[in-house]
Amino acid sequence: MKKIPWQEHVLMIPGPTPVSPEALAAAGQPMMNHRSPEFKSMLEEIQKALKEIFQTKSEVAILSASGTGAMEASIVNVLSPGDKVLSCPVGVFGERYAKIAKAYGADVEILETPAGEGVDPEKLKNRLNQDGKGEIKAILITHNETSTAVENDLKALSEARGSHQAMMLVDSVSALGASELKMDAWKLDVVATASQKALMAPPGLGFVAMSERAWEASKKAKMPRFYFDLNQARDFQLKGQTPFTPALSVYYALQISLRLLLEEGLQDSFKRHKMMAKGVHRAIETMGLKLFAHPKHRSNTVTAIENPAGVDIKKLRENLRLHYGVVLAGGQGAFTDKIFRMGHMGYIGEKEILYGIASLGKALRELGFSARTDDAMKVLSEVFSEQAASPVA
Numbered sequence: 155m156k157k158i159p160w161q162e163h164v165l166m167i168p169g170p171t172p173v174s175p176e177a178l179a180a181a182g183q184p185m186m187n188h189r190s191p192e193f194k195s196m197l198e199e200i201q202k203a204l205k206e207i208f209q210t211k212s213e214v215a216i217l218s219a220s221g222t223g224a225m226e227a228s229i230v231n232v233l234s235p236g237d238k239v240l241s242c243p244v245g246v247f248g249e250r251y252a253k254i255a256k257a258y259g260a261d262v263e264i265l266e267t268p269a270g271e272g273v274d275p276e277k278l279k280n281r282l283n284q285d286g287k288g289e290i291k292a293i294l295i296t297h298n299e300t301s302t303a304v305e306n307d308l309k310a311l312s313e314a315r316g317s318h319q320a321m322m323l324v325d326s327v328s329a330l331g332a333s334e335l336k337m338d339a340w341k342l343d344v345v346a347t348a349s350q351k352a353l354m355a356p357p358g359l360g361f362v363a364m365s366e367r368a369w370e371a372s373k374k375a376k377m378p379r380f381y382f383d384l385n386q387a388r389d390f391q392l393k394g395q396t397p398f399t400p401a402l403s404v405y406y407a408l409q410i411s412l413r414l415l416l417e418e419g420l421q422d423s424f425k426r427h428k429m430m431a432k433g434v435h436r437a438i439e440t441m442g443l444k445l446f447a448h449p450k451h452r453s454n455t456v457t458a459i460e461n462p463a464g465v466d467i468k469k470l471r472e473n474l475r476l477h478y479g480v481v482l483a484g485g486q487g488a489f490t491d492k493i494f495r496m497g498h499m500g501y502i503g504e505k506e507i508l509y510g511i512a513s514l515g516k517a518l519r520e521l522g523f524s525a526r527t528d529d530a531m532k533v534l535s536e537v538f539s540e541q542a543a544s545p546v547a
């Protein structure tokens with residue numbers, strides 16, 4: 155069988171995600187002086203778009219870093235060593251958030267959740283109710299846990315705080331732009347995300363927005379920081395600059411990608427992602443496979459599929475990649491040999507999902523698993539005809 159060159163692959167991993175041809179072309183523009191009127195006007199446009207997407211009035215700090223850098227910034231700017239932090243991991247990225255807090259000397263307590271489920275707001279509420287002295291300074295939440303394909307109910311979790319003063323720190327790297335997040339209305343204190351997932355740009359930029367309360371906290375926060383000092387980032391941004399050399403090529407692409415997202419409209423993007431997720435979930439189950447995430451907590455941007463017995467998943471992913479040009483992700487951490495994942499976020503639509511599911515069904519059959527692909531395709535087209543999940547354009 156002919157091998158498909160990687161440039162023609164349909165990238166269905168949960169990040170980096172496909173980037174539109176327009177944004178890719180923009181990334182190829184010449185370098186500019188990053189302390190010039192041209193950079194300032196690009197930064198202003200990006201800043202305005204980001205505020206709309208975060209649904210906040212606060213300044214969104216832009217960092218030349220991957221999403222983990224934005225997560226690190228979200229912690230070190232508002233906390234001090236020894237602060238008590240309640241971490242609520244539901245997978246690998248939640249565990250990473252806790253590790254960062256620990257690395258900077260926070261006193262981290264873990265609120266456990268069974269694998270495949272989202273954080274229970276009642277459980278969070280009960281734990282906070284026991285904290286009469288208000289020792290817990292911050293709660294760490296992953297909006298969408300990419301490793302288990304679980305989406306948390308961010309609004310309910312934020313409300314579960316009641317009158318408790320703990321700040322809500324959110325990793326929304328694999329959700330913002332694809333799932334609703336109302337930073338101001340939901341009283342989220344720090345929200346971190348990155349360029350290479352639902353925002354449809356290449357990797358290289360991280361974003362962090364902070365509430366007024368969080369900016370206040372940053373004045374007293376003692377965790378060490380230099381490159382990720384958000385007060386410095388904000389001061390420079392308000393002058394139309396960044397403290398250090400920005401990843402210019404990614405800015406060029408991001409400017410185009412954010413235009414694309416806002417032209418589609420945030421609400422329409424949420425609808426498109428819901429529709430794609432619903433289609434994939436129903437098609438996978440119809441095919442005869444099992445979904446890993448609990449039905450109440452399934453992600454809009456990525457699907458985790460339990461490895462079917464008797465199928466060599468490494469071989470399956472390799473065949474899909476080389477012969478069908480469909481790139482899926484394996485499991486991470488403790489889930490390495492349990493699940494594989496299909497990403498469906500960003501610059502992706504009906505066409506890619508139909509092809510991805512059809513290819514998965516065929517490749518499974520080649521490895522001896524009798525996937526009911528025809529039925530799955532039928533279900534998929536039913537879901538899509540309820541509402542066209544057309545590509546972003």
Ligand SMILES: *Cc1c(COP(=O)(O)O)cnc(C)c1O
Nearest residue numbers: 169220221222247298300327328
């Ligand atoms: C992708 C991702 C990150 C960031 O990872 P980087 O490789 O540092 O960009 C963080 N959290 C979640 C939930 C993610 O999906």
